[in-house]
Amino acid sequence: MTSSTRNNPKQAAGEEAARLVKDGMVVGLGTGSTAAYAIKELGKHVAAGLKILGVPTSYQSAFLASENGIPLTTLDEHPVLDIDIDGADQVAGFIAIKGGGAAHTREKIVALSSRKFVVVVDESKCTGVLDHTVPLEILPFARKLVIKQVAELGGKAELRMGVNKDGPVISDNGNFIMDADFGTIDDPAALAEQLSQCVGIVEHGIFTKIDAVYIGKKDGSVGITSP
Ligand code: 5RP
Numbered sequence: 092m093t094s095s096t097r098n099n100p101k102q103a104a105g106e107e108a109a110r111l112v113k114d115g116m117v118v119g120l121g122t123g124s125t126a127a128y129a130i131k132e133l134g135k136h137v138a139a140g141l142k143i144l145g146v147p148t149s150y151q152s153a154f155l156a157s158e159n160g161i162p163l164t165t166l167d168e169h170p171v172l173d174i175d176i177d178g179a180d181q182v183a184g185f186i187a188i189k190g191g192g193a194a195h196t197r198e199k200i201v202a203l204s205s206r207k208f209v210v211v212v213d214e215s216k217c218t219g220v221l222d223h224t225v226p227l228e229i230l231p232f233a234r235k236l237v238i239k240q241v242a243e244l245g246g247k248a249e250l251r252m253g254v255n256k257d258g259p260v261i262s263d264n265g266n267f268i269m270d271a272d273f274g275t276i277d278d279p280a281a282l283a284e285q286l287s288q289c290v291g292i293v294e295h296g297i298f299t300k301i302d303a304v305y306i307g308k309k310d311g312s313v314g315i316t317s318p
Contacts, residue, residue: 134159233291
């Protein structure tokens with residue numbers, strides 16, 4: 092465990108993970124408030140001379156990276172990244188549920204394109220079992236079929252509605268987002284496989300390949316776990 096003087100757990104986790112990024116790396120830039128702390132910290136390192144390229148996982152992270160002076164690249168230019176730092180909505184062991192910001196499709200593509208995928212969370216996100224709703228990015232045309240398939244898997248899927256926008260949330264890829272409630276998820280890896288088989292689901296928010304979890308604590312320390 093490392094310790095610091097920061098007393099915001101998300102900030103502590105994000106800033107600590109940013110220390111993993113070294114000169115010359117291509118870095119996946121996650122989405123959400125915790126990943127934003129990592130991006131801002133990387134911006135400070137870039138201003139101090141660090142040479143990196145970032146691959147954003149959303150408009151949010153692209154805008155934030157630009158505002159903080161981080162040069163961007165694409166997966167076409169750099170299909171293999173050195174590291175990806177991203178938040179999560181819930182973590183149990185080394186499986187996470189992501190997509191609270193509707194960005195999990197690009198987040199998963201970037202995570203699976205990276206040699207090292209680091210999840211940054213505050214300690215309230217870490218639980219013994221996963222019971223958070225599972226975000227689904229779906230093709231609008233398949234909405235009713237997705238509801239049916241999720242029900243067959245024992246879940247209940249609801250369309251995510253916009254805030255300060257009438258109608259459904261539209262993802263950065265132009266799709267709908269649904270949140271599927273499965274109650275307690277006893278076998279998240281099996282559910283991930285089943286959701287991947289559903290027609291009309293572009294991507295689900297269960298992430299099963301995590302290399303390290305940085306857990307920010309209330310006292311400003313950061314616990315680091317890896318499989
Ligand atoms: C976005 C995500 C976020 O990483 C997740 O929702 C966590 O967000 P925050 O760090 O703001 O709590 O998956 O799609």
